Amino acid sequence: MTRTVFLILAAVMFGGSLTEASAQNSIKRKWQRIDSLLAAHYYRMENLDTNYISRPSTKWTIKVQANVSGSKIKTEGMEDNHHFKAEMEANRKATVSVGVSYLGLSLSASLNPAKLMGKYRDFELNINSYGKRFGFDFIYQDAKNFSGWHDHEDRERIELPDGLLSVKTLNFNAFYVLNSRRFSYPAAFSQSYIQRRSAGSFLLAASAMGQHATLDWDSEMQLKMTNIALGGGYGYNYVPGQGWLLHISTLPTFIVYSKTSMTFGNSRIPLHYHFPEVIITSRGAVVRQWGNKFFGLSMVFNFTNIGHEESLALHNIKWHIRTFFGVRLGKR
Numbered sequence: 444m445t446r447t448v449f450l451i452l453a454a455v456m457f458g459g460s461l462t463e464a465s466a467q468n469s470i471k472r473k474w475q476r477i478d479s480l481l482a483a484h485y486y487r488m489e490n491l492d493t494n495y496i497s498r499p500s501t502k503w504t505i506k507v508q509a510n511v512s513g514s515k516i517k518t519e520g521m522e523d524n525h526h527f528k529a530e531m532e533a534n535r536k537a538t539v540s541v542g543v544s545y546l547g548l549s550l551s552a553s554l555n556p557a558k559l560m561g562k563y564r565d566f567e568l569n570i571n572s573y574g575k576r577f578g579f580d581f582i583y584q585d586a587k588n589f590s591g592w593h594d595h596e597d598r599e600r601i602e603l604p605d606g607l608l609s610v611k612t613l614n615f616n617a618f619y620v621l622n623s624r625r626f627s628y629p630a631a632f633s634q635s636y637i638q639r640r641s642a643g644s645f646l647l648a649a650s651a652m653g654q655h656a657t658l659d660w661d662s663e664m665q666l667k668m669t670n671i672a673l674g675g676g677y678g679y680n681y682v683p684g685q686g687w688l689l690h691i692s693t694l695p696t697f698i699v700y701s702k703t704s705m706t707f708g709n710s711r712i713p714l715h716y717h718f719p720e721v722i723i724t725s726r727g728a729v730v731r732q733w734g735n736k737f738f739g740l741s742m743v744f745n746f747t748n749i750g751h752e753e754s755l756a757l758h759n760i761k762w763h764i765r766t767f768f769g770v771r772l773g774k775r
């Protein structure tokens with residue numbers, strides 16, 4: 444009897460061990476298959492000139508970033524046959540983020556110290572994607588801490604404290620790279636590719652900008668506008684020496700659809716179309732890499748111009764600067 448019980452217990456334990464080992468092997472095989480598929484896709488170099496572009500020879504990338512962004516609104520025009528100018532600027536946003544990437548799959552987390560201390564009350568969302576052919580920047584900002592000044596001909600300058608102007612703004616820019624065989628946007632902005640030799644490319648682009656602003660000064664002013672623009676530009680990656688990359692690009696897009704309404708108190712201020720009305724997106728970057736490490740700086744600048752100074756012109760400026768340091772790990 445005792446021997447029988449022992450054999451049964453041994454069989455159960457042995458069978459359980461086999462089941463657990465089998466499950467672990469199954470999970471391991473599935474992970475190896477997923478890893479192989481990711482690696483095959485990540486290292487695929489079809490339609491790329493490997494004399495100009497290559498992938499890093501590692502699977503993991505860990506990157507630390509410091510980000511600073513700001514925005515400004517300028518107006519200029521005529522009122523009662525007198526010229527006026529105004530400028531409002533929002534508090535700058537600063538964040539620190541840490542990101543991890545594995546074979547092109549990325550995860551990151553960011554921290555805004557000023558927000559935690561209650562010194563920054565605005566909200567801003569930045570989404571960037573840079574592929575070998577297609578990419579975009581999406582920026583949404585809800586800001587209530589604009590401050591600035593207003594100059595009116597034959598009058599003293601008026602200082603405008605924060606809290607008077609509330610602005611919700613959306614900026615979007617997308618691009619398509621025509622010479623993706625030799626020119627790489629990701630090499631400059633996500634470091635998921637390496638630009639080995641200098642190359643440039645013409646770019647196709649589409650832009651959109653929407654804004655809703657409320658100014659509570661004397662009487663309330665409301666501004667609502669939507670702009671869609673099409674155009675193109677040029678980008679260039681300059682490799683002055685091994686481990687260096689300098690990028691510059693500009694994408695002027697011309698507004699093809701515009702809907703704007705502006706009221707001041709009980710009056711409606713006309714905002715007539717005046718060619719050229721444009722949305723311009725410019726980018727720049729400097730990257731230095733050695734061994735499995737890299738660091739650098741990148742910048743995105745958006746400028747929107749609508750209207751005319753003889754009646755009313757609006758200029759929107761949005762910029763974002765990023766510094767970064769990264770380490771690549773895990774040989775292929």
